[in-house]
Amino acid sequence: MNLNAVSYKRHRFPPSLIAHAVWLYTRFPLSLRRVEEMLLERGIVVSYETIRCWARKFGPDYARRLRRKAPSPDDVWHLDEVVVTIGGRKHWLWRAVNQDGYVLDEIVQTRRNTKAAKRLLTRLMKKQGCLPKRIVTDKLRSYGAARRHVMPTVEHRSHKGLNNRAENSHLPLRKRERIMQRFRSPGSLQRFVSVFSAIRNLFVPARSNHSATAVHLHRLTAMAHLKAVTATAA
Numbered sequence: 001m002n003l004n005a006v007s008y009k010r011h012r013f014p015p016s017l018i019a020h021a022v023w024l025y026t027r028f029p030l031s032l033r034r035v036e037e038m039l040l041e042r043g044i045v046v047s048y049e050t051i052r053c054w055a056r057k058f059g060p061d062y063a064r065r066l067r068r069k070a071p072s073p074d075d076v077w078h079l080d081e082v083v084v085t086i087g088g089r090k091h092w093l094w095r096a097v098n099q100d101g102y103v104l105d106e107i108v109q110t111r112r113n114t115k116a117a118k119r120l121l122t123r124l125m126k127k128q129g130c131l132p133k134r135i136v137t138d139k140l141r142s143y144g145a146a147r148r149h150v151m152p153t154v155e156h157r158s159h160k161g162l163n164n165r166a167e168n169s170h171l172p173l174r175k176r177e178r179i180m181q182r183f184r185s186p187g188s189l190q191r192f193v194s195v196f197s198a199i200r201n202l203f204v205p206a207r208s209n210h211s212a213t214a215v216h217l218h219r220l221t222a223m224a225h226l227k228a229v230t231a232t233a234a
Contacts, residue, residue, distance in 0.1 A: 006061055006231045017044065019230035021051050022058050026192075026199050029175045058230075060191060063198035065229040069102050071128040077104065077135045079120065079143060080166035081112060082173075086183050093193065094120045097169045101204070103197040104128065108190045117146035125150065136162050172200065202226060 008015045017039075024035045032048035032055075039046055076099040081092045092112045096104040105124050109116045117140075125131065134155035137143040147156050173193065183189040202225065205218045227233040 003065055006058065006065075006229075008231075013046065015230065016232040017046075018054050018058060019062075019227070019232045021046070022055050022062065023199065023226065025051060025055050026059060026195050027203065029172075029179055031179050055195070056191070059195035062226070062230055063195045066198045066202055067225065069098075069201070071130050073130050073133060075099065075128075075132045077124065077132045078166035078169075079117075079135060079137045080170070081116075081140070082170045083112075084108070084177070084183065084189060086186060086189065091186055091189070092116065093170075093173070093189065095166060095169060096120065096124055097166050099165070101165055101169060102201050103169060106190075106193045106197060108186045108193075110186075112140070112142070114142040114145040117142040118150055121146050121150040136166070138167075172196075199226070 006015070008018065011018060021035055021039065024030055024038065025032065030038075032051050035051050036046065036048040078097050078099070079094070081094045084091050084093050089110075092109050093106060094109060094116060095106045098104055105120070105127055107120055107123060109119065131151055131154050134157060135143070135147060135151075136157045136159075138160045139158055144156060144158060147154060173196065176192075176196065177183065183192065202222045203219055205215055210218070224233070
């Protein structure tokens with residue numbers, strides 16, 4: 001899919017500043033007011049509401065342009081769901097990560113049942129373009145029922161102790177939820193996690209024994225790619 005370059009027309013602040021503010025907000029556990037304060041320390045006066053607008057407008061655009069890990073039939077999908085309370089009502093964030101902790105997809109739903117699990121698996125198959133080697137879930141029976149309908153030939157391992165990778169993937173979002181004092185709507189949660197995970201995927205190296213130098217180079221490469229995506233490369 002070919003996308004036009006990001007347009008910053010009618011914005012008085014330079015594109016590099018806008019991209020930097022959005023990166024700070026989505027990459028690190030910072031509130032909007034904290035980002036405002038960090039920019040002010042550098043002599044840049046911009047309100048937290050302006051940063052919120054930038055994140056809402058440009059964040060999804062950046063996420064669409066970020067490269068994604070090529071799918072493989074040898075991948076193992078770890079699936080899990082976590083409850084998120086929005087306006088006093090329970091919603092469920094269904095997430096899939098691969099064996100390296102790379103977030104494959106996330107979807108906010110109001111139910112925790114077979115229909116919701118089928119929707120997650122169907123989206124995954126469409127986005128990945130191939131079936132995994134196997135899926136790993138907790139003991140929720142909805143996964144087994146959905147798997148039998150959507151991908152009956154794929155191996156399914158159901159055991160709470162095997163699914164730590166998916167469960168641990170919720171921790172960064174839980175931290176953000178506390179800082180943001182919860183999400184205001186299911187739509188805002190869905191928008192945020194799509195950007196949050198895309199940028200996090202870019203900067204977090206695969207889970208293997210990398211040296212400190214290799215990790216450093218990986219993150220420098222990620223930063224260069226983000227600048228190219230946001231049309232702010234020097």
